[in-house]
Amino acid sequence: MNTLPDPVARYLKASAELDAEGALAPFAPDAVVVDEGRTRQGTGEIADWIAQAAVAVKARPTVLSVDTDDGAHLVRASVSGDFPGSPVDLTFRFRLSADGISRLEIRP
Secondary structure: OOOOOHHHHHHHHHHHOOOHHHHHOOEEEEEEEEEOOEEEEHHHHHHHHHHHHHHOOOOEEEEEEEEEEOOEEEEEEEEEOOOOOOOEEEEEEEEEEOOEEEEEEEEO
8 A cells, every 4th residue: 555645644634533624734725626526726615615525514534545646646535424325435636736735636
């Protein structure tokens, strides 16, 4: 199993603890998140996404596997919470910059 870079590990740990502030901290100021077909850009929109898509429904990821692909860090996780279809297996595709997580795409 590959080792996760610090920003990715911090995001996943905070997400599992439903710590919205901690989950936001590893993102670069101009980061982009793509989830459920919607794009959010910047820490303000990402903070709203964390509050609604994760904390409000108690969505907690449990890492199943870690890989890399073309410079991206891929995390397959089982996400459980108070939402229809829980738990669901999702792939988190992280891209990093010097400022932290620059892009996160979440797909089934």
